[in-house]
Amino acid sequence: MNHDDWLAALTGELRRHGVGPDLTGHVVAEAATHLAESGEPPLRVFGPPEAYARAVADSLGGPDQRPPRRRPGPVRLAAQGVTKRYRGRTVLDRVDLTVRAGEIAAVVGANGAGKSTFLRICAGLLSPDSGTVRIDGTLGYCPQDGGTAEFLDPDEHFVLVGAGRGLSRRTARRDGRVKAAALDWTPPAGTQARHLSGGTRQKLNLVLAGLGEPDVLLLDEPYQGFDRGTYLDFWHEVWRWRDAGKAIVVVTHLLNQLDRVDIVLDLTASRERVA
């Protein structure tokens, strides 16, 4: 089944499941973008259109559809009125987000909606034009790409980042390797990051984000380049973090993940609302 046939079938299935025309258009456009970017066959990326449409429809069904979880704890991340402009163009307009210990928030929106910008502001790497972000606790950040040092091998990354989080060399290496194993990855000793595949570098990025068990995890589309098995491992790791009382923010543009999270911040919708 080619991309166009799959997208046409998805459109029909979404409508059959009672998804409205606007949201159907949005979901189909997102899927088309992802397919174009990944270059993979649609059946491999999303599965059969009827199953994907059902998952999307289920994810709109409200809290009953979500996996059971413990009661959330104290507020770990509080973003209020975050506004960012680039060359006079408003990318983020008074965005609010509150995430408590034991909660997962998804930041969604079309390409260019400002998801990465918002996460970089939350990570303290970028200043907002107005608004505030308060983080209570330690922080781990997994960038969309480029978070690794080309000439260091994975163990050297663990030691370097671990040192910043107060871990001894030995503990950092061990923690890094345990977290890598959760993603079904054995870091090769002596292989510099520049020689790792894109998906493997993302695994390294993700392991680094979680090193030392920070209280708040900011993950910017961390699963890009992951194969299907690793992708599932990734969500198990995120749920484990949630059960351990972490506050997690995951940037994504795949709507079929929304039933896996507790809070959804749709930046497209927020911009449309204030327009």
Ligand SMILES: Nc1ncnc2c1ncn2[C@@H]1O[C@H](COP(=O)(O)OP(=O)(O)OP(=O)(O)O)[C@@H](O)[C@H]1O
């Ligand atoms: N440093 C910058 N200078 C000017 N414009 C920028 C800068 N960084 C981002 N932008 C613009 O701000 C908008 C939001 O970018 P951002 O990367 O946050 O979006 P995104 O939602 O993460 O997109 P994607 O889904 O493609 O990753 C885009 O239009 C982008 O071109």
